[in-house]
Amino acid sequence: xxxxxxxxxxxxxxxxxxxxxxxxxxxxxxxxxxxxxxxxxxxxxxxxxxxxxxxxxxxxxxxxxxxxxxxxxxxxxxxxxxxxxxxxxxxxxxxxxxxxxxxxxxxxxxxxxxxxxxxxxxxxxxxxxxxxxxxxxxxxxxxxxxxxxxxxxxxxxxxxxxxxxxxxxxxxxxxxxxxxxxxxxxxxxxxxxxxxxxxxxxxxxxx
Amino acid sequence: xxxxxxxxxxxxxxxxxxxxxxxxxxxxxxxxxxxxxxxxxxxxxxxxxxxxxxxxxxxxxxxxxxxxxxxxxxxxxxxxxxxxxxxxxxxxxxxxxxxxxxxxxxxxxxxxxxxxxxxxxxxxxxxxxxxxxxxxxxxxxxxxxxxxxxxxxxxxxxxxxxxxxxxxxxxxxxxxxxxxxxxxxxxxxxxxxxxxxxxxxxxxxxxxxxxxxxxxxxxxxxxxxxxxxxxxxxxxxxxxxxxxxxxxxxxxxxxxxxxxxxxxxxxxxxxxxxxxxxxxxxxxxxxxxxxxxxxxxxxxxxxxxxxxxxxxxxxxxxxxxxxxxxxxxxx
Numbered sequence: 001x002x003x004x005x006x007x008x009x010x011x012x013x014x015x016x017x018x019x020x021x022x023x024x025x026x027x028x029x030x031x032x033x034x035x036x037x038x039x040x041x042x043x044x045x046x047x048x049x050x051x052x053x054x055x056x057x058x059x060x061x062x063x064x065x066x067x068x069x070x071x072x073x074x075x076x077x078x079x080x081x082x083x084x085x086x087x088x089x090x091x092x093x094x095x096x097x098x099x100x101x102x103x104x105x106x107x108x109x110x111x112x113x114x115x116x117x118x119x120x121x122x123x124x125x126x127x128x129x130x131x132x133x134x135x136x137x138x139x140x141x142x143x144x145x146x147x148x149x150x151x152x153x154x155x156x157x158x159x160x161x162x163x164x165x166x167x168x169x170x171x172x173x174x175x176x177x178x179x180x181x182x183x184x185x186x187x188x189x190x191x192x193x194x195x196x197x198x199x200x201x202x203x204x205x206x207x
Numbered sequence: 208x209x210x211x212x213x214x215x216x217x218x219x220x221x222x223x224x225x226x227x228x229x230x231x232x233x234x235x236x237x238x239x240x241x242x243x244x245x246x247x248x249x250x251x252x253x254x255x256x257x258x259x260x261x262x263x264x265x266x267x268x269x270x271x272x273x274x275x276x277x278x279x280x281x282x283x284x285x286x287x288x289x290x291x292x293x294x295x296x297x298x299x300x301x302x303x304x305x306x307x308x309x310x311x312x313x314x315x316x317x318x319x320x321x322x323x324x325x326x327x328x329x330x331x332x333x334x335x336x337x338x339x340x341x342x343x344x345x346x347x348x349x350x351x352x353x354x355x356x357x358x359x360x361x362x363x364x365x366x367x368x369x370x371x372x373x374x375x376x377x378x379x380x381x382x383x384x385x386x387x388x389x390x391x392x393x394x395x396x397x398x399x400x401x402x403x404x405x406x407x408x409x410x411x412x413x414x415x416x417x418x419x420x421x422x423x424x425x426x427x428x429x430x431x432x433x434x435x436x437x438x439x440x441x442x443x444x445x446x447x448x449x450x451x452x453x454x455x456x457x458x459x460x461x462x463x464x465x466x467x468x469x470x471x472x473x474x475x476x477x478x479x480x481x482x483x484x485x486x487x488x489x490x491x492x493x494x495x496x497x498x499x500x501x502x503x504x505x506x507x508x509x510x511x512x513x514x515x516x517x518x519x520x521x522x523x524x525x526x527x528x529x530x531x532x533x534x535x536x537x538x
Contacts, residue, residue, distance in 0.1 A: 026407050034426035035404060035411040036260075036286050043283065072322070073291040076260075076282045078315035080289050081322055119318055176314050179352040181429060 001150045001207050002100045007063055008055050013202040015045035021198060028191040032178040037079060037191040044075035044083070059098050064108075065091030078176060079192065081119050082129065089115035102140070102150040105203075109137035120175060127173035127185060129192030132164035136200055154204040161197040168193045208408045215405040219261045219283055226268055230533040233272040241288070242296040243268040243279045253372040253381045254278065254300040257309040257365060258293065259316055260285040262404070263425060265534035266362065266503045272532030275369035276309075277302070284404050284506070285426045287315035293323035297333060305334030305378035307385060309364050311357025312341040336378055338385040340364055342394040342514065344453045345422030345430050358425050359466040359503040359514045360392035363526070366535060370528035384525070391517040393453050395446045398423040398468060398510030399436060421445060425468075425505045425512075439475065443482040446513050451490065456517055460495040461487065462526060464514035469504035471511055476500070479511055495523060502534065 002010065018025075018041045025038030048070045055063045068087030072080050089111040094100065100108070113133050122128045139160035143153035168190035173179045178190070212218050223241055227234045235246050257267045258280030268279040278300035282288035288296075297306050306327070310320045317339060324335040342360030346352060368385035376384075399419045401410040411427035414420055419442070422430025437445075465480045467473070476499050487494055495518055503512075518526070530537040 023407075027409075030407075030409075030411050032429075034285050034424070034428055035407055036283070039404070039406045040283065040286055073289050076286040076289040076292075076315065076319060078287070078313075078318055080287075080315070081318040084290075119322075120314070175353060177353075177424075177428060180346040180356065180424070182347065182352075184429065 001102050001105060004058070004060060004063070004098050006206065007060050007100065008052065010203055010206050011048065011063070011067055012052065013206060014199045015049045017198050017202060018042050018045045018195065025191050025195055028189060028194055032173065032181055032185050032188045033191060034177055036077060037195065040075045040077045040079055041083075041195055044071045044080065047074040059094070059096050060100055061091045061093070061095035061097060063091070064088070064094055067091070078120070079195070082116050082192070085115035085119045086112035102144055102153055105154075106137065106141050106144065109133065109140070113137060122175040125171060126175040127168045127171050127178060127190050128175050129190065129196045131168050131190065132161040132193035132196045132200070135160040135164040150207060154207050158197070158200050158204040161200045165189050165193045165197050208403050208405070210403070210405060212405055218405050219281060222261060222264065223268065223281060226264075226533065233532055234268070237295060237299055239295055240292060241281055242292060242299060243271050243281070244299055245271055245273070245277055248302060249277070250302040251304055252302050252375065253304045253378045254302050254306045255309060255365065255369050255372055255381070256280065256296050256300050256306055257361070258282065258288050258296065259311050259313070260287060260426070262506045263503050265501070267365070269534035270362065270365045270532050272530065274373050274528055274530035274537070275365045275532045275535060284406065287313065287319045290319050290322045290326070293320050294326045297323055297327040297335060298331060301327075301331075301333045305336065307368060307372070307378060307381050308335060308337040309361065309368065309385060310337055310339050311361055312339045312354050313356065314353055334378055336382045338364065338382060338389060340389050342389065342392045343396075343424070344393050344449050345395050345424075356424050358394045358396065359464055359512050360389075360394045360516065362464065362502045363392055363462065363514070363516045364388045366530065367522055367525040370525040370530070373528070384521070388516065388522065391454070391522070392514060393450045394512050394514040395449050396423050396425070396466070396468070396510060396512030397421045397430070397442055397446065398427070398508050400470060400509035401427050402469065402506035402508035404506070423510060425503055427505060427508060439478045440482045443479055443486065443513070447483065447486050450513060450515055454517065456490070456492050456515060458491060460493045460518045460523070462516040462518055463487070463494055463497045464502060465497070465499045466503055466512045466514060467501040468508040468510040468512070469501060470507040470509040473500065476511055479513070483513055496526060
């Protein structure tokens with residue numbers, strides 16, 4: 001699915017896309033949060049791009065860990081600790097590895113979801129990034145078990161993440177700043193679920 | 208967007224540098240980033256650290272100094288400071304007697320401060336405790352939210368806990384008095400015009416010329432409801448009703464803070480206070496001290512909040528204690 005070079009390419013593409021979509025993500029956050037999600041994520045991934053030259057010669061674990069640490073130290077807000085912990089946990093799992101197959105990616109998703117839950121204490125259905133991450137992971141797992149190849153499984157994962165974003169429009173937020181809105185959060189998609197789906201798209205396309 | 212700035216990615220740095228240059232007698236900047244410290248560190252005293260997004264000036268860096276905070280960590284505009292920044296602040300603030308973190312109740316703030324505290328405990332052996340301020344009665348505190356937001360009442364926590372720390376009290380005692388303030392302070396705000404985060408370039412929310420948002424948050428988050436604009440007295444009645452219903456203020460003495468959101472003229476804040484004082488007098492609640500001004504602002508947002516702090520003898524004494532900071536001086 002991906003070697004070190006490919007992983008670097010994916011992170012690079014994610015950073016570019018987050019920068020490109022930062023105003024869109026911020027607009028989504030304006031409606032139900034405090035309007036900084038895109039700006040914060042873009043600042044974090046810009047910092048990741050600055051250390052990209054140091055990725056050379058490192059294993060996948062070290063690259064993911066460095067990415068996570070950069071996000072934690074530069075993003076701030078809640079997205080910093082959440083995405084940062086997700087990448088760091090995934091990095092710990094991939095320690096020493098220079099190749100990742102689809103089963104490794106399922107492991108990465110498990111670790112990332114575990115990290116987000118550890119920090120954010122959220123479960124499925126609370127209108128958070130988990131509502132895109134968990135369905136994506138589950139869809140990929142099911143596809144692999146059904147005998148799909150990596151590319152197909154990731155495409156199904158992306159579809160599930162996109163459906164997850166749509167699903168967040170139909171539920172009331174009970175975590176994060178949108179929770180104060182109660183029913184007024186209905187009809188609006190979660191910015192965190194949206195930014196995760198951007199990342200998932202890059203992984204699915206480049207793998 | 209029309210703002211007096213140089214570059215959107217420099218607003219935080221340049222604001223902090225300008226603040227420190229204005230008050231060198233109280234403040235200095237950490238050598239490694241956006242942490243504001245007391246000009247002269249006091250060793251052997253419990254240290255207080257607070258922070259949050261920038262854009263709330265003078266909070267929090269304007270309250271660093273004798274009798275209040277030892278360190279403030281301002282993040283990007285309306286964004287919690289990142290873990291490294293809080294950690295640097297904890298290390299620099301600790302004078303050997305431990306550090307109390309005063310956190311406003313937002314998911315991001317709590318996560319970043321808690322992760323930094325874990326690092327300071329594990330790697331530096333610093334005794335770190337925390338309180339979380341949640342004084343905003345506008346939003347529901349229920350199983351279905353992450354709890355009430357921390358807003359202008361935080362300044363009273365800085366003042367009173369800071370005054371106790373100055374007497375040489377222990378970390379547990381300082382934490383306890385900070386919690387006592389939190390238990391007795393309530394705030395609610397409103398706005399008539401939004402604000403624009405420089406890096407976003409567009410206002411955080413929209414509001415028609417003849418409308419207002421009741422219960423707005425200090426980041427321009429939507430509040431309880433949008434409704435047609437009313438008179439100052441009617442607005443005060445609405446806010447006071449919710450605040451007074453939340454805890455029993457009957458027969459007590461209170462400190463009042465009429466906090467401007469940044470874009471509201473003092474004239475209007477005094478008009479607000481005029482009626483707040485009358486409402487309190489009507490209810491038999493005695494005003495011990497009133498503060499009117501911008502303490503916890505929201506960039507150029509037009510609006511205000513009312514904070515009431517229920518006092519006892521200990522809180523009164525600490526509220527009056529000496530303080531030397533850019534935004535709160537008491538002799």
